[in-house]
Amino acid sequence: MSQTTPQSDKTDRIVEQATRHFAEHGFEATKLSEVARDAGVAVGTIYLRYKSKNELLIAVMEAVETRFDTALQSKHLWEIEWPERFGHVMQAMFNQAAKEQNLVELMALVPFALRDGYRSGTRLRQSIAAHIADGQQRGQLRNDVDPAIAASLAHGMVEGAMSELMANPQADPTEMIEELTVAATRWLAVS
Amino acid sequence: MSQTTPQSDKTDRIVEQATRHFAEHGFEATKLSEVARDAGVAVGTIYLRYKSKNELLIAVMEAVETRFDTALQSKHLWEIEWPERFGHVMQAMFNQAAKEQNLVELMALVPFALRDGYRSGTRLRQSIAAHIADGQQRGQLRNDVDPAIAASLAHGMVEGAMSELMANPQADPTEMIEELTVAATRWLAVS
């Protein structure tokens, strides 16, 4: 089903290594020569696919957001009732954030590199907003809250939890997810 | 009353301009030559005070955190009852975050530049945690929540709100603060 031409193979390896380097060292400290070396291609090959380092970063960030999105749009998730769904949504975001590790931090960095052309997190917040709107339509979430605003606050809470976890490695992830769920439920569920 | 030696004068201008440049362009894109020029000093003068660009960034971040801290520790704030205090704390953080603009984003960036020696946001989260603990002691906030966790989630929410505001300039700050307050109240106030 999925075609793997030699080209797409290289593209995949480039994005994979770029993701790793951006996550580990940040944007500026990532050297295209090292990305190329680790991807097993020549520097020039990267430039056949992306016009600049900036564009490569955009491609990486879009891939990250797509993965978040996919996690949030799994059919299974949309079938769960509220407020139980909170736990699952939080868990999904959290899992993804944990996998992507520093890329979550990196997303905050993008605006500096690319004042224009890229607004990180937008798609992600839209997916969360869609979940919340769904809950409102089902009458299971309070409808006195703008889904977009609720989504950005919820997104911020997950990032806050990740941030605490990174600053404080002995914190307990399970406890944090639970607290996230409790907070969201009290705040948004119909009483 | 307040002493202003020529030295401290220059230091102030350097930190002020560095803050502005870091906030507007990020760490790497900030040029010390421009910071110096805008502060009205020579590049070398910066180096009399800070051993490196990294150290200058640390100084800037510490000043930012101090300002947040000061806002959160105003005596007046600590005299307000809960859950009303939520509104004022949120407002205070929000005001400060709005003033510091992109520095909030920058705080997420620091770890890449200075993987060690600096953990941004820690002091700020501790101040919030102190407020929450205070509310618990007064019996006005639920005490089944760890203040440290609650603080990081609350901090995240404010950042999420700021992020939304920057991505979406026609969003209404007043509405966001209100929503922040409502969310925190439902989540943490004793019912």
Add this chain to the structure above:
Amino acid sequence: MSQTTPQSDKTDRIVEQATRHFAEHGFEATKLSEVARDAGVAVGTIYLRYKSKNELLIAVMEAVETRFDTALQSKHLWEIEWPERFGHVMQAMFNQAAKEQNLVELMALVPFALRDGYRSGTRLRQSIAAHIADGQQRGQLRNDVDPAIAASLAHGMVEGAMSELMANPQADPTEMIEELTVAATRWLAVS
């Protein structure tokens, strides 16, 4: 017969110009930008070959020593009997020293730049010591002198002669070589 790839071509020009600049201005006063310009390459090209200015100096010094060495190890020289060989050895060192001009002075400078990793003159002194040992084995030179010590004194004498010649341009090189030869012969030849 002799392969000249574009790369080795550039390397040669870089070393050639670096040699000239180091010799004319010393280590610190040599500007890589000027070396690059005179070699007809970009600064970055130098750094593709040498990790730092220090490494470039080492490469230059090694090339100088190699040239001295080659001059002293010419098969023809080793076939001459003692004490006649003194004249030829002295002449060879002297010619080389005259060609390399200030690089001889530069060799004394290296230790400051590279306290470690490079000991200049060592190979040269070893070559001279080999000649002297050869004369002793043939029974044509006194064998109550340690060849290593004799080599360092002889080497010093040549440098002293060069030094005099540079301080005092109207001195006569031929006379100095003759005097060097006489001194060495009286000192080391079996009577």
Add this chain to the structure above:
Amino acid sequence: MSQTTPQSDKTDRIVEQATRHFAEHGFEATKLSEVARDAGVAVGTIYLRYKSKNELLIAVMEAVETRFDTALQSKHLWEIEWPERFGHVMQAMFNQAAKEQNLVELMALVPFALRDGYRSGTRLRQSIAAHIADGQQRGQLRNDVDPAIAASLAHGMVEGAMSELMANPQADPTEMIEELTVAATRWLAVS
């Protein structure tokens, strides 16, 4: 007899520390701020006495040469007969060179820093030449050698010996002085 005003006191300390720093780190790597600090004066004070770093180096080198000179012109030395005097002259130069350590190397460096205005070693070679001329007048040294040339070769030999000693710390100074004396005697003494 010798007046020690506060000024000359400071001058002495400046030259003393400058000597140490130049000897230990070379010309370029010597920082006037450190010299000043170690001499217990302000940087500006150095500039009240010397117009530039170059001039300070000249002052240091002149002081070094003066010390060598003084050692070679001690009345006692001039009363010794030849060829015995060789041993004492060699010893005197050697002692001084050992004390001044790297300054001997530094003397070779001066020409780069000060292409004009200073020719190092000249006075020293003149003092040696005077000794040799004295031996010739007394009929105790061969007079078929130009004292100036002989002096430069002899000077070179001592530097060669020092150089060997620095490159090869387990070499025996006593043996080297002895060898220096033997060489000079065979070369220059009337048979």
Add this chain to the structure above:
DNA sequence: AATGAATGAGAGTTCATTCAT
């Protein structure tokens, strides 16, 4: 399409020198 040697603009940093106090 792929390569990777070459480019060169640009930044952080240092430190001799000055001069107001």
Add this chain to the structure above:
DNA sequence: GATGAATGAACTCTCATTCAT
């Protein structure tokens, strides 16, 4: 005379980007 904070020119080194092969 003495100070030392301030200056700013100048250097080494990096790395995104290009392009001949």
